[in-house]
Amino acid sequence: MTQSVVVQGEDMEPNCIGGRITGLKARAVLVDMEEGVLAEILQGPLRQLFSSTQLISDVSGSGNNWAVGHHTYGSVYREQIVDQVRRAAEHCDCLQCFFLIHSMGGGTGSGLGTFVLKLLEEEFPEVCRIVTSVYPTAEDDVITSPYNCVLAMKELTEHADCVLPVDNQSLVDIVGKIQHMSHTGKPSCVIKKNSTIISGQGGWLDQMFSDAFSKEHQLIRADPKHNLYLACALMLRGNVQLSDLRRNIDRLKPTLPFVQWNQEGWKTSLCSVPPVGHTHSLLALANNTCVQFAFGQLRERFVKLYRRKAHLHHYLAVDGMESAGFSEALSCLSDLIQDYTHLECPLMPNAPRLSIAT
Amino acid sequence: MSIVSLQVGQCGNQIGHELFNAISGDCNGPNRKTYSECSNERFFHESPTGELVARSVLVDMEPKVVAQTISKACKSGRWRYGDEAYFSQKQGSGNNWANGFCVHGPRHKEVVEELVRREIERCDRLAGIFTMMSVAGGTGSGVGTYITQCLRDMYPQSFIFNQLTWPYGAGEVIVQNYNSVLTLSHLYQLSDAILVHENDTVHKICSRLMNIKHISINDVNKVIAHQLGSVLQPAYTADSSGYYSRNPIGELLSSVVCHPEYKLLSLCNIPHMSSTSLAYSTFNWPGLLKHLRQMLIASARMEEGIDWTVSVPSAVTSGGESGTNSRQKCFNVSIANLLILRGKDVSTAQTGKLLSNICLEAILKNVNSFSAWNSPVPFNGYQKSATLVSNSQSLLKPLDNIVRKAWDMFASRAYLHQYTKFGISEEDFLDSFTALEQIISSYTHL
Numbered sequence: 001m002t003q004s005v006v007v008q009g010e011d012m013e014p015n016c017i018g019g020r021i022t023g024l025k026a027r028a029v030l031v032d033m034e035e036g037v038l039a040e041i042l043q044g045p046l047r048q049l050f051s052s053t054q055l056i057s058d059v060s061g062s063g064n065n066w067a068v069g070h071h072t073y074g075s076v077y078r079e080q081i082v083d084q085v086r087r088a089a090e091h092c093d094c095l096q097c098f099f100l101i102h103s104m105g106g107g108t109g110s111g112l113g114t115f116v117l118k119l120l121e122e123e124f125p126e127v128c129r130i131v132t133s134v135y136p137t138a139e140d141d142v143i144t145s146p147y148n149c150v151l152a153m154k155e156l157t158e159h160a161d162c163v164l165p166v167d168n169q170s171l172v173d174i175v176g177k178i179q180h181m182s183h184t185g186k187p188s189c190v191i192k193k194n195s196t197i198i199s200g201q202g203g204w205l206d207q208m209f210s211d212a213f214s215k216e217h218q219l220i221r222a223d224p225k226h227n228l229y230l231a232c233a234l235m236l237r238g239n240v241q242l243s244d245l246r247r248n249i250d251r252l253k254p255t256l257p258f259v260q261w262n263q264e265g266w267k268t269s270l271c272s273v274p275p276v277g278h279t280h281s282l283l284a285l286a287n288n289t290c291v292q293f294a295f296g297q298l299r300e301r302f303v304k305l306y307r308r309k310a311h312l313h314h315y316l317a318v319d320g321m322e323s324a325g326f327s328e329a330l331s332c333l334s335d336l337i338q339d340y341t342h343l344e345c346p347l348m349p350n351a352p353r354l355s356i357a358t
Numbered sequence: 359m360s361i362v363s364l365q366v367g368q369c370g371n372q373i374g375h376e377l378f379n380a381i382s383g384d385c386n387g388p389n390r391k392t393y394s395e396c397s398n399e400r401f402f403h404e405s406p407t408g409e410l411v412a413r414s415v416l417v418d419m420e421p422k423v424v425a426q427t428i429s430k431a432c433k434s435g436r437w438r439y440g441d442e443a444y445f446s447q448k449q450g451s452g453n454n455w456a457n458g459f460c461v462h463g464p465r466h467k468e469v470v471e472e473l474v475r476r477e478i479e480r481c482d483r484l485a486g487i488f489t490m491m492s493v494a495g496g497t498g499s500g501v502g503t504y505i506t507q508c509l510r511d512m513y514p515q516s517f518i519f520n521q522l523t524w525p526y527g528a529g530e531v532i533v534q535n536y537n538s539v540l541t542l543s544h545l546y547q548l549s550d551a552i553l554v555h556e557n558d559t560v561h562k563i564c565s566r567l568m569n570i571k572h573i574s575i576n577d578v579n580k581v582i583a584h585q586l587g588s589v590l591q592p593a594y595t596a597d598s599s600g601y602y603s604r605n606p607i608g609e610l611l612s613s614v615v616c617h618p619e620y621k622l623l624s625l626c627n628i629p630h631m632s633s634t635s636l637a638y639s640t641f642n643w644p645g646l647l648k649h650l651r652q653m654l655i656a657s658a659r660m661e662e663g664i665d666w667t668v669s670v671p672s673a674v675t676s677g678g679e680s681g682t683n684s685r686q687k688c689f690n691v692s693i694a695n696l697l698i699l700r701g702k703d704v705s706t707a708q709t710g711k712l713l714s715n716i717c718l719e720a721i722l723k724n725v726n727s728f729s730a731w732n733s734p735v736p737f738n739g740y741q742k743s744a745t746l747v748s749n750s751q752s753l754l755k756p757l758d759n760i761v762r763k764a765w766d767m768f769a770s771r772a773y774l775h776q777y778t779k780f781g782i783s784e785e786d787f788l789d790s791f792t793a794l795e796q797i798i799s800s801y802t803h804l
């Protein structure tokens with residue numbers, strides 16, 4: 001019953017899931033302001049899933065410029081995007097959510113992607129919006145990526161219901177580890193995905209739970225255990241019992257600091273069907289104050305450029321982009337960091353309960 | 359006299375199903391012709407082909423549970439639900455009371471009202487509306503509260519009686535305490551009485567008394583259904599002069615809800631045991647009543663781990679006001695109790711003396727606060743069983759925990775935006791907190 005329309009921004013290619021798929025079409029709208037990547041998808045292993053009517057593209061890309069994606073292409077493609085999304089939504093008998101996937105560092109995913117997010121909010125205010133945002137590594141070759149990221153983050157903060165940040169550096173580290181393991185031939189190969197873990201065979205159930213909270217297995221570079229959990233969802237798949245879940249929560253709880261007002265902030269789910277090719281899997285989604293550090297580093301990189309006004313003119317030359325946009329985005333990010341920091345401050349005494357005159 | 363039931367949300371539907379199942383099973387035993395006829399009229403109507411059809415309306419905002427419930431009932435072969443007595447949607451209320459109360463409730467008002475009206479018009483006489491729901495999710499709690507409000511408007515003179523399932527303390531729903539606070543504060547204005555089952559307590563009964571190794575939600579629901587059935591099945595009451603009572607809900611309310619400020623009811627029932635132990639056990643009424651009495655004053659909801667050192671100070675038992683200061687060990691003060699005995703020799707049991715013994719601590723505030731019902735028909739496989747419906751302080755602690763946790767969350771404004779989004783404001787929350795603090799205060803100062 002759960003249905004989502006996936007709006008894909010940009011170069012992010014879906015994984016090949018193997019096997020032939022016929023007669024199914026993805027509930028998705030694919031947007032890129034150049035043709036290359038979309039053309040590849042139409043010829044790739046998942047080509048049957050998509051038809052060219054689901055694509056929206058232009059020829060020249062956004063040149064790693066958030067303002068071009070957001071303002072220039074935003075105003076040109078507005079109607080077309082709304083139309084396409086509406087058409088996809090009409091195929092759902094019970095639309096639950098929009099899932100937006102984009103990168104933060106370039107111009108199209110970041111700029112136009114967040115423009116689409118705002119459009120979705122205007123056009124479908126009751127449908128929730130979950131965004132997966134891929135953050136660049138510190139050594140990213142897009143020089144203006146800190147600008148693009150910070151400008152996009154303001155939009156995410158204001159218009160998304162939930163953001164799942166993914167750091168490319170973490171992905172690189174994980175891939176490195178997998179390659180290392182497959183070379184050394186370690187038997188219980190563990191593939192990690194964000195707070196997502198796909199663990200190998202052998203009933204290493206408890207290990208899988210421990211891993212989900214360790215810093216090596218996060219999809220952003222951060223250590224959740226040494227920061228504060230606001231809430232945590234565990235989604236377990238495969239032949240696993242509720243009691244396994246409960247036992248592991250009880251086992252790990254003492255090592256996991258939870259904010260005082262949400263000591264039981266767990267949401268759990270079980271699905272007996274494992275992901276293809278695995279016996280079981282665990283996805284941990286955490287709202288944790290550890291994100292503030294990654295955001296702090298991003299702010300530093302932004303400020304370094306911004307202080308010198310480097311590349312600013314490329315942005316300010318774009319119709320609709322004002323210089324205030326930069327300072328506002330910066331202060332929005334600072335506020336966000338501060339919000340997370342404040343949560344970690346020594347607890348204020350509990351607010352006194354309402355008293356009733358007797 | 360008939361009772362129209364309403365099962366709302368996952369929990370309400372699953373418990374409702376177990377209740378009808380227990381009742382229809384109980385009516386199948388030997389030597390109970392009048393009893394069965396009375397029970398059938400209460401809970402079922404007959405289809406043109408003679409099948410028993412539950413007088414119940416099923417509501418959920420997702421399709422799965424309602425569909426399963428209906429098909430399980432069909433397979434029982436003894437009874438079924440009405441062909442068109444259900445309403446479901448696709449999406450659920452996402453564990454959000456505001457979504458249920460402000461969005462789904464108003465949107466589906468007409469349809470649900472119509473379903474209930476149809477059931478009510480089928481009854482020769484309506485004993486009352488009995489609603490089952492959880493307080494922690496979004497549909498039972500939010501939609502259930504909204505429907506109760508509509509029914510209160512439509513049937514201002516009818517009895518509305520709500521059974522609520524309170525969540526496990528270490529919960530599954532993060533905002534369960536918000537949803538509980540909003541449900542309870544609203545229902546308190548609407549419902550005539552609120553009967554509470556705490557999942558933690560029932561779970562303990564399953565593990566300690568029934569000796570169930572891997573407890574499923576079904577096991578929990580069977581216990582709840584057993585307890586509900588033991589109250590709702592036909593019984594002789596003081597007013598019924600040798601016939602099964604024709605006004606079960608009205609008489610229940612007049613015996614235990616004597617003041618509108620106090621309408622939270624808890625239930626204890628003995629014995630509870632596995633069917634294997636049951637086969638080797640015998641009971642006598644004095645023994646059962648002695649246990650039940652101590653469970654009441656020590657506020658134990660089950661027969662194990664009762665604190666036998668709690669006692670009622672003599673000053674109170676003799677009715678003096680002075681005793682309130684000298685309570686040695688905090689005993690559970692009640693304002694009203696209803697005792698229901700079912701089974702063999704119930705009329706020969708020297709209940710009078712034992713009953714008055716229970717009643718002693720209930721005479722505070724000079725209200726007529728003790729009643730007893732009985733039925734010679736053994737209930738649900740137990741040769742003798744005793745049930746106590748109490749309006750007492752025993753729910754204070756869990757209620758206070760719910761309010762405290764919700765208040766802590768509210769103080770940091772956590773998750774509030776998900777409620778304001780659907781139209782429940784901070785003011786509304788404050789009103790709800792105030793209402794519940796008032797209830798806590800009233801019960802505390804009994």
Ligand SMILES: Nc1nc2c(ncn2[C@@H]2O[C@H](COP(=O)(O)OP(=O)(O)OP(=O)(O)O)[C@@H](O)[C@H]2O)c(=O)[nH]1
Nearest residue numbers: 010011012061062063064103105106107108109136
């Ligand atoms: N993980 C992952 N990151 C990618 C992928 N493609 C690009 N990126 C990252 O995305 C950022 C660049 O953004 P792109 O998505 O290529 O840019 P775009 O949205 O197409 O915008 P323009 O090309 O400027 O129009 C860099 O940080 C890349 O590392 C991919 O397939 N996977």
Ligand SMILES: Nc1nc2c(ncn2[C@@H]2O[C@H](COP(=O)(O)OP(=O)(O)OP(=O)(O)O)[C@@H](O)[C@H]2O)c(=O)[nH]1
Nearest residue numbers: 367368369372450451453492494495496497498525
């Ligand atoms: N005893 C008992 N408790 C249940 C059952 N099903 C759910 N619960 C409890 O009910 C609460 C969750 O509410 P549900 O009834 O599942 O929610 P709902 O009313 O369907 O609302 P949404 O699913 O949010 O739309 C939790 O506290 C559960 O422990 C059941 O069959 N028996």
Ligand SMILES: [Mg+2]
Nearest residue numbers: 034061106108
């Ligand atoms: Mg590109």
Ligand SMILES: [Mg+2]
Nearest residue numbers: 367368450497
């Ligand atoms: Mg539900």
